[in-house]
Amino acid sequence: MYDNARTKPAVKVALATMIGTATEWYDYFLYGTASALVFEKLFFPNFSQVAGSMAVFAVFGITLVVRPVGAAIFGHFGDRFGRKSMLAVSILVMGIGTFLIGLLPTYASIGIAAPLALVFLRVLQGFAVGGEYGGATTMAIEYAPANRRGLYAAIPQMGNPLGMLLGTISLYLFAQLPQAQFLAWGWRLPFLLSAVMVAVGLYIRLNIAETPAFNRAQAARQSTRAPLVQLWRNYRRPLILVILAQAALNVGFYIYSTWSLSYLTHEVGVPIHVPLIAVMAAAALNVFAQPFFGMMSDRFGRKPVYAAGAVWLGAVSFPFFWLLQTGSPVLITIAMILAITIGHGATYSVQASFFSEAFDTTVRYSGLSIGYHFSAALFSGPATFLAAALVAWTHSTLAISAAISGATLVSLAAIAGLKETGNTPMADAPDHSGWTGASAEAENLTEPRGHSRAGIDAR
Structure with a gap:
């Protein structure tokens, strides 16, 4: 058990990363919500409704392609020089991109330059968010008590639905304006207000300490000059499985x-x-489902909770659209709760600890970031674009539901190949067993550069 002196900084870091994460996802989700409401009209006015919708979601998908690039770069420097500094950079870059979207002239003002500028700023946002997930989650879990890693790693994940909530609320409030005013200037204010949140989030992140696990690795000179090379050499199989395990979440959630x-x-x-x-x-x-499912994973294990969430995402795909098609506000709300609160809650919360524990300290930021964002690019990127195309082509949502169910099968196959990590110590040093640094039974920790091993963080 952790004593109070060590638990307090763990709580502080978890809450700090949650606030910063909420700020970044607020910025990121603003575009997703606004795209369905205004961007089609303002930046692609000469397109038909179907073509305009597909163009807007293609721009949305561009960020998902860029995110793995940001993950690789932020992960490299985060594993070499520390998690804290990279998290500060990521939130600053994201804030600049979001603020500038709020200032963009529309197609009516500058023509084709408007959607091109929008694409550039979305690329900037995608690059920034590539460094967010892995850094925030790594900081939280490396501070966490050993028997509460699922809970503590889930706390930063609360920032995802919290950012979505804040972004949706802000657009909802300004959407109450007369439509002409909302399209003229009202939609811009939520983007411009993000500057305040970024300033708060940046201040908080600059005032938290580097993680003990990273400091131990640095003191033992176990950091590597090439984290990506070490990641691919020692953790190739778990990295691939981590990417595939998120198929159901990434296809389902964005749809x-x-x-x-x-x-x-x-x-x-x-x-x-x-x-x-x-x-x-x-x-x-x-927001509350994230820590709940995190605690469930501490009690019952990562694999069963995560697998149950993946199954739920696929199973709910057909009734989800049936409920939407009723047009009933109550049934639409129930559909969103079933899909987002339960499906996303059970998977997104648990993968934070489940996947973090698959990598050692020297490559954890890189492994988690690349695994998360490459999966998003592979599955989430095409999902919204193809959903728009499938409905336009078939005039039915059955193919979309079938695609989400198929993604669930991919997830389950990958989850079966991953080891349960909930009850094993996290590794500080590389494991060359060919599987994962999370397995205490299969430890084969090296002693790089003539130094003694730093030890496993059993805490």
Whole structure:
């Protein structure tokens, strides 16, 4: 058990990373929500409704392609020089991108330069968020008590639904303006207000200490000059499985939380406020679902909780769209809660500890970041674009539900190949067993550069 002197900094770091993460995801989700409401009209006005929707979600997907690049760069420097500094850089870059989107002239003002500038700023956002997830999660879990890693790693994950909630609330409030005013200037204010959140988040991140695990690795001179090379050499198999295990989450979540807003307003014909309120309700509950499922993983193990969440994401895909198609605000809200609060909550919260524990300290930032963001690029990027195309082609959501269910099968196969890590110590040093640094039974820790091993962080 942790004594109070060590538990207090762990709580402080977990809360600090949650606040910073909420700020970054607020910025990131603003585009996803606004894309379904205004960007099609303002930046792609000469497109048909279907083509405009596909163009908007193609721009959304661009960030997912860039995120692995940011993950590799932030992960490299985060594993070499520390987690804290990279988290400060990532939130600053994200804030600049979001603020500038709020200042962008529209197509009516500068023509084709408007969507091109939007693409550039979305690329900047994607690069920044590539450093966020791995850094925040790594800091939280490296401070966490050994028997509470699932809970502590889930606390930064609360920032994801919290950022979604804040972003949706801000757009909802300004969407109450007359449509002409909302399209003229109202949509810009949530983007510009992000500067305040970024300033708060940056201040908090600059005032937290580097993790004990990283400091131990530095003191023992176990850091590597080439984290990506070491990651691929020693952790190739778990890295690939981590990427594939997220298929259900990454395909399902962006369709449920982002594309469905466009579907509801364009195809079902409900007013804008209906899906926004539904997403707000689901996101608000999801803030509390994250630590709940994190605690469940501490008690029952990472694999069963994560696998159950993946199965749920696939199973709910058919009733989700049936509920949306009723046009009932109550049933639409229930659909969002089933998909986002439960499905996303059970997977996103647990993968923070499950995947972090698959890598040792010297490559943990890189491994977690690349595994997370490469999976997002592989699965989430095409998901919203293909969903728009499939509905336009088939005039049905059955193919979309089938795709989410298929992604669940991919996830389950990958989860089966990963080891349970909930009850094993986290490794400070590299494991060359060919599997994962999380296994205490299969330890084969090296003693690089003539120094004694730093030891396993049994805490």
